[in-house]
Amino acid sequence: MYEGSATSTPAGRPLRADARRNYDRILDAAGSAIAQHGAEASLEDIARRAGVGSATLHRHFPSRQTLLEAVFRDRVQTLCATARDLAADLDPERALVAWLRAVAVHIASNRGLAASLMHGARDPARDTTCHALVVSAGDALLANARRAGAVRPDVAIIDLLKLANAVGLATEQEADGAAEAERLLMLSIDGVRPRGARATRTTR
Amino acid sequence: MYEGSATSTPAGRPLRADARRNYDRILDAAGSAIAQHGAEASLEDIARRAGVGSATLHRHFPSRQTLLEAVFRDRVQTLCATARDLAADLDPERALVAWLRAVAVHIASNRGLAASLMHGARDPARDTTCHALVVSAGDALLANARRAGAVRPDVAIIDLLKLANAVGLATEQEADGAAEAERLLMLSIDGVRPRGARATRTTR
DNA sequence: TGCCAAACGGGGTGGTCCTCCACATATGGT
């Protein structure tokens, strides 16, 4: 397990003490600002709350995406740990479903997380993006479930995550978003038809 | 069927000729701007393209939402007409599924439409919001399908629309968003499990 | 034709994101 926050420059040199302090302050401020205003929170405002100049924020986090990734990284790591726990405790199908529920609920209740997860695959250089972390955690669960014959073979983890993400995103700004997200996700996992009814094979 | 575009003031008086001309120009400009830049297109830019002052745009459309609704209204009406056609031509289940696909594809390929449909229910005074139109069109299809026993009884049209909306929204900015949206929607309608497998009844 | 309410739009206000660069300071070598 690596350090929670970035503590060194790309060249490997450790961050100067003041830089590190500002980095952490910005992360704190960003956390609460995003909780209040979602992923579109004003960067200017975040810098102000952190008590640093806006240039400092932009130096540490060149893009909004970078900041979002940093803010949510530990929460995402928790989610990945949950995946491992579930795989150990439950049968493959239940584990996968339970984890997808957890993902959807996290997205629905942490405003802005969706954006962070969705656009993560943009920069293939960094493989520790939230996106990559979640994909690999989910892949393990899906592999188990598929071996157990619990999911259709044409379903990829990326599909399921998109689904969980979509549902979370769409319910992000509802009153009780988490519960609603969970409901919708279960609906799409179970399917819309009554149990026992034959699925219509719609021609592509 | 009412006029496609608003042509009268709240008081019922008809719009002055120049006002009406500007209204239409803004709508045109907004259409192409939104197609290029999505729902977040710059209002200033739209006014510029339309050759009117920004104040004029704000007078006609007090909020971004108002503008989106106006831009998409006719496309949404087409969608509602499609619902009626499908109900006439196909059996209830196929009609519902085909229409939901159409909705998802529309959302995925008309950038910004999702926002328009989702937040439509904010202002209960106007009942001709895109949101309301789509809900009532879908309700008819769902009622048929339910009578035919083709959908679970605990599913409401609003759930299905949220699902279609979610999927469309999440795929809005992908390369081939429409196809991807369709695929994901079908996945969630058919369910994730292999055909024939018993669905796990997860306790609420 | 002349009137005037209705509609217009330039320009101001206060906000955003982001960059440049003159200045400050933490750090490692002496």
Next chain:
DNA sequence: ACCATATGTGGAGGACCACCCCGTTTGGCA
């Protein structure tokens, strides 16, 4: 203990944005 310098800072400013005030223009009607 001191100092040179790489490293980090943040105010100022440019480009853009939404939104509004208010003096000016114009369509429609008598």
